[in-house]
Amino acid sequence: MWLALDGNGPLYRQAYRALRRLILDGALPPGSRLPATRDLAGESGLSRNTVVAAYRQLVEEGYAEARTGAGTSVAAALPEAKTTPTSSPSSTSRRAIDPGPVPEPRLSREGRRILDATPSRGLSWELPRRHLEFDFRYGEPAYADLPLETWQRLIGRHGRRASARRLAYSHPGGAPELRTALAAYLGRSRGVDCSPEQVIVTYGSQQAIDLVARVLVDPEDRVVIEEPHYSGTAIRMASAGARIVPIPVDRDGIDTDLLRAETDLRLICVTPSHQFPTGGILPLPRRLAVLEHAATTDARVLEDDYDSEFRYDARPIESLQGLAPDRVLYTGSASKMLFPSLRIGWLVAPVDLVTALSSAKAISDTGSATLEQLALATFIEEGALERHVRRMRVRNGERRAALLDALAHELGDACRVHGENAGLHVLLDLPDLRRERVAEFRRRCEQRGVGIYPAAPYYRKPPDHASFVIGYASLDEPRIREGVHRLAEVLGQIAR
Ligand SMILES: Cc1ncc(COP(=O)(O)O)c(C=O)c1O
Structure with a gap:
C-alpha cells in the first residue's frame, strides 16, 4: 500500500492523516485489517516507528482497533460517522474529503439581513491586495511615520507591570485610565462635553456604530444616512432592519433643507466635521439645523468624527456633541491618528444611554483588551498623541x-x-x-x-x-x- 503524504508537519501525523483519509473514503472498510507495520513501512518508504506511531494515533481516536496477536483493524463503527446525521460511509467520506456544495444555512432574520446588506463584491478586507x-x-497611514518605538515601550511597560487586577475581567466600558484620558483629550481637541463614565471604549468606530444600532434601532425604524455615505454605517443600519432615508450632501455636507422635510426619524447619521467621502465641513447654521430637527422629531444623532484632527486651512471645527450632549452619540477612532489594526475606537454616550450601550458592549465581548488601552492612555497622558x-x-x-x-x-x-x-x-x-x-x-x-x-x-x-x-x-x-x-x-x- 502506498500513502499519499501531504508534506505538513511530522511524518507520523502525515501517515496518520493519509490512513484516516483512506478509512473515511471507504478504501479501507470498517473491520478490515491494516497492513502489518513492517510491510507498510517498507512499501511507503517510512520507518517502522513512524507507522507504529500513526497506528497508535488512529487507535486512540477510535478509527482503528488493536487486538493482541491480531494486528490492527479499521474500527467497526467510525467516530465521525457517529456524529454525521446520515451515517452511510459514502456521505462520511464526501464530508471528510470534499465538502461539496455547502447547503444554505438556516439563519435568523438579522443573519439574513446581514448577508443581504453585505456587498456582493465582498467586504473591503476581503478584496485582493496587490503591492502597488x-x-x-x-x-x-504612512507606517514609517508612526511612533512605534514609543508604542513598543509603553506596551512593554504595561505588559511587564500587569497586576492580577489588570489580568482579570474589567468594566465593559474600558480601562478607567483610558476613559479618563479620552474624556479630557476629546474635550480639549474636539470640544466634546462628557465625563469619563460616558466614554465606552470600542473595537474601532465600527463597533460603536454596531452598538448604537443594537440599542436604538428596530426593524422599520427610519434612519437618515448621508448620500454618499460611509458604507460601514449603511450596512450596519440595513442589517438592523432600518428603513434607510438617504439625504443628499452638497459641497458643505448634508442638505438640511431636505433633512427638514423628513419626519418620524429614529437616528440621523452624519459626518459633520469631514463628510465621508465628499469632504464637506458642515457650517454652523446647518449644524444647528441638524440638532434642531433631531429635537423636533425626537431623533438621536450619530456623529462619526473619524478624521477631523486633520484640518489644513483652519483649526478643526468642534464636535456637534459639544452643542447637544444629550442628543448626540459621538464616535471617534485611533485608526486614522495611529493605525487601524489597533482597533481602538470610542463612543461617547448621552447619560441616559450609558447603561444600555455598556451592556450591549458587555454582551458582545465583555470589554476590549486591556493592555493596548493602558498603553494608549499613557500615550495620551504623556502628550505623545497630540505631538x-x-x-x-x-x-x-x-x-x-x-x-x-x-x-x-x-x-x-x-x-x-x-x-x-x-x-x-x-x-x-x-x-x-x-x-x-x-x-x-x-x-x-x-x-x-x-x-x-x-x-x-x-x-x-x-x-x-x-x-x-x-x-x-x-x-x-x-x-x-x-x-x-x-x-x-x-x-x-x-x-x-
Ligand atoms: C467615515 C468612517 N467612519 C468610520 C470608520 C471606521 O473606522 P474604525 O472602525 O477603524 O475605527 C471609517 C474607516 O475607514 C470611516 O472612513
Missing part, C-alpha cells in the same frame, strides 16, 4: 499640497477635487471618463503601478461620471507626483 508602488488606497497628531498634520499637509499641485498640473480642467481642506483623502471627479470605462482605467493604472479606488460603493445611486476616493497619507511626495503623472497618462489614452 503608487497606491492611493484610502484608510492607510504625533501635530506632526502628522504638517506631514499630511505636505502630502496634500503635493497631490493638489500635481492634479492641477497634470489634469487641470479634466478633474474636479472635493474635500481637500481636511482629512486624509480627497474626492476626485474625472468628468471626461465614462462610468463604463472605469474598470479598464483602473486595470491600466494598476499595470503602471497605480492603485485608484472608485467612490461608487459609497453611493446608493452612483453618479454618471467617474469619481474616486484618493487616499494620500501613506505615500511620500515624489510617489504622489509620479502616481498622478501616470494616472494622467492613462487617462489621456483612455478618455480620448
Whole structure:
C-alpha cells in the first residue's frame, strides 16, 4: 500500500492523516485489517516507528482497533460517522474529503439581513491586495511615520507591570485610565462635553456604530444616512432592519433643507466635521439645523468624527456633541491618528444611554483588551498623541499640497477635487471618463503601478461620471507626483 503524504508537519501525523483519509473514503472498510507495520513501512518508504506511531494515533481516536496477536483493524463503527446525521460511509467520506456544495444555512432574520446588506463584491478586507508602488488606497497611514518605538515601550511597560487586577475581567466600558484620558483629550481637541463614565471604549468606530444600532434601532425604524455615505454605517443600519432615508450632501455636507422635510426619524447619521467621502465641513447654521430637527422629531444623532484632527486651512471645527450632549452619540477612532489594526475606537454616550450601550458592549465581548488601552492612555497622558497628531498634520499637509499641485498640473480642467481642506483623502471627479470605462482605467493604472479606488460603493445611486476616493497619507511626495503623472497618462489614452 502506498500513502499519499501531504508534506505538513511530522511524518507520523502525515501517515496518520493519509490512513484516516483512506478509512473515511471507504478504501479501507470498517473491520478490515491494516497492513502489518513492517510491510507498510517498507512499501511507503517510512520507518517502522513512524507507522507504529500513526497506528497508535488512529487507535486512540477510535478509527482503528488493536487486538493482541491480531494486528490492527479499521474500527467497526467510525467516530465521525457517529456524529454525521446520515451515517452511510459514502456521505462520511464526501464530508471528510470534499465538502461539496455547502447547503444554505438556516439563519435568523438579522443573519439574513446581514448577508443581504453585505456587498456582493465582498467586504473591503476581503478584496485582493496587490503591492502597488503608487497606491492611493484610502484608510492607510504612512507606517514609517508612526511612533512605534514609543508604542513598543509603553506596551512593554504595561505588559511587564500587569497586576492580577489588570489580568482579570474589567468594566465593559474600558480601562478607567483610558476613559479618563479620552474624556479630557476629546474635550480639549474636539470640544466634546462628557465625563469619563460616558466614554465606552470600542473595537474601532465600527463597533460603536454596531452598538448604537443594537440599542436604538428596530426593524422599520427610519434612519437618515448621508448620500454618499460611509458604507460601514449603511450596512450596519440595513442589517438592523432600518428603513434607510438617504439625504443628499452638497459641497458643505448634508442638505438640511431636505433633512427638514423628513419626519418620524429614529437616528440621523452624519459626518459633520469631514463628510465621508465628499469632504464637506458642515457650517454652523446647518449644524444647528441638524440638532434642531433631531429635537423636533425626537431623533438621536450619530456623529462619526473619524478624521477631523486633520484640518489644513483652519483649526478643526468642534464636535456637534459639544452643542447637544444629550442628543448626540459621538464616535471617534485611533485608526486614522495611529493605525487601524489597533482597533481602538470610542463612543461617547448621552447619560441616559450609558447603561444600555455598556451592556450591549458587555454582551458582545465583555470589554476590549486591556493592555493596548493602558498603553494608549499613557500615550495620551504623556502628550505623545497630540505631538504625533501635530506632526502628522504638517506631514499630511505636505502630502496634500503635493497631490493638489500635481492634479492641477497634470489634469487641470479634466478633474474636479472635493474635500481637500481636511482629512486624509480627497474626492476626485474625472468628468471626461465614462462610468463604463472605469474598470479598464483602473486595470491600466494598476499595470503602471497605480492603485485608484472608485467612490461608487459609497453611493446608493452612483453618479454618471467617474469619481474616486484618493487616499494620500501613506505615500511620500515624489510617489504622489509620479502616481498622478501616470494616472494622467492613462487617462489621456483612455478618455480620448
Ligand atoms: C467615515 C468612517 N467612519 C468610520 C470608520 C471606521 O473606522 P474604525 O472602525 O477603524 O475605527 C471609517 C474607516 O475607514 C470611516 O472612513
